Amino acid sequence: MFQNSPMMYDWWNDTRPKQPTIGVLSPWGAYFNHIGNELLHLKITSSTVSSGCSSPLHHSSARSVGNSLSNGSVVSTTSSDGDVQLSNKENSNDKSVGDKNGNTTNKAAAEPAVSEEPPVRVRASHREKLSDTEVLDQLREIVNPCNPLGKYEMKKQIGVGASGTVFVAHVAGSSDVVAVKRMAFKTQPKKEMLLTEIKVMKQYRHPNLVNYIESYLVDADDLWVVMDYLEGGNLTDVVVKTELDEGQIAAVLQECLKALHFLHRHSIVHRDIKSDNVLLGMNGEVKLTDMGFCAQIQPGSKRDTVVGTPYWMSPEILNKKQYNYKVDIWSLGIMALEMIDGEPPYLRETPLKAIYLIAQNGKPEIKQRDRLSSEFNNFLDRCLVVDPDNRADTTELLAHPFLKKAKPLSSLVPYIRAVREK
Known part of the structure; x- marks a missing residue:
């Protein structure tokens, strides 16, 4: 899991097939364009056949390229923001003129028709990506200017990945244990995403979020990010190696919904919910992590960037x-x-x-529907509504009858221990 995010930490080996890493030259970006072009072609063909005539086609060039994400997630830079159409006002002051016989003729009709220029379509502007210097300047405003070596004593390494190394550390003069991720900032390929995650973690704190403690930038390159340490690992380990009952599943979902309700109330969309991004404490704590893909949107507005991990992505x-x-x-x-x-x-x-099936089929099959309670089936049905306008929100789900089945979080402890001892 550690390699999944600039901020994640982990120590497990997932036995499931590895999620794809999306590169600039990978087929992901081309695939998105191909599907879009094919769907557009089908629409155009249908329209042409039904009308019995052909017309010039406006087909925007495909420019979406999947950016490489170390956690197997996909990002597209294509924007579907509406174009702004500009047009000239028509002159409504037509005047009549008379001929030599005294007959009046409309001036506009008398003069040769002048073909109007097609309206100019102006593409909406987009926020420019921050330069490395701008990211560094903003980061310096966030970090603690002191040297962390005197405050944190590194005990053991618990994770290593392309973006950095994670350690368990003791806070000097106390029994507190934290997770410290150290990264060579200058070589980070996604500096702005890392900055976004630190900003979100620093500003928004909640019992069900892996909370940011502080950060340091030593010698303008050695970036330390100090955060909560959850010894139980992530939910994926438990999901792959054990079988939870409905009461335990309800308990996990309830904790995740509390975190999402908090984020959504602050207009934050997580955009990468999956078991890899749910961390567990040895006492049964459940916390969401990986804020790198978070986006803040104005109430009532929407976004259009393709972000997330494919298997968990929504059809829209x-x-x-x-x-x-x-x-x-x-x-x-x-x-x-x-x-x-x-x-x-x-x-x-x-x-x-998988992407094609999700995009075309929408709601996936619930394989064990007959074995699940009616409350659980209804909960799943409310989450997996293809039309987002009709899909449940966190307020509805937190009051859902299925969550009344939730067992105490302590019921997760034997399962977490069983996985950690293997």
Whole structure:
């Protein structure tokens, strides 16, 4: 899991098929464009046949390229913001003129018709990506200017990945234990995403979020990020190696919904909900992590960037439609299926086929529907509504009858221990 995020830490080896790493030259970006172009072609063909005539086609060039994300997630820079159409005002002051016989003729009709220029379509402007210097300047405003070596005593390494190394550390003069991630900032390929995650973690604190403690930038390159340490690892370990009952699943979902309700109330969309991003404490604590893909949106507005991990993505994202916080609800429903089956739908399919199936089929099959309670089935149905306008929100789900089945978090402890001892 550690390699999944600039801020994540982990120490487990997932036995499931590895999620794809999306590179600039990988087929992901081309695939998104191909699907979009094919759907557009079908629409155009249908329109042409039905009308019995052909007309010039306006087909925007495909420019979406999947950016490489170390956690197997996909990002597209294509924007579907509406274009602004500009047109000239028509002159409504037509005047009549008389001929030599005294007959009046409309001036506009008498003069040769002048063909109007087509309206100019102006593409909406987008926020420019921050330069490395700008990211560094903003980071310096956040970090503690002191040297952390005197405050934190590194005990052991618990994770290593492309973005850095994670240690368990003791706070000098106390019994507190924290997680410290050290990164060579100058070599980070996604500096702005890292900055976003630190900003979100620093500003928004909640019992069900892995909370940021502080950060340091030593010699302008050695970045330390200090955060909560959860010894139990992540939910994926438990999902893959054990089978939770409905009461335990309800307990996990309830804690995640508390975190999502907090984020959504502050207009934050997580955009990467999955078992890998749920960390567990040895006392049964459940906390969401990985804020790198978080986005803040104005109430009532939507976004259109393709972000997340493919198997957990909602249909509206994969179909390149504008979306809002309801994408987190879909992903939560997929994570619930993950806890039932040990993996998300389509994980055994190739990644490209999985994306196609989600985009085209929408709601996945609930394989064990007959074994689940009616409350759990209804909970899943409310999460996995294809139309986001009709999909449940966190307020509805927190009051859902299924969550009344939630067992105490202590019921998770034997399962967490069983996984940690293997």
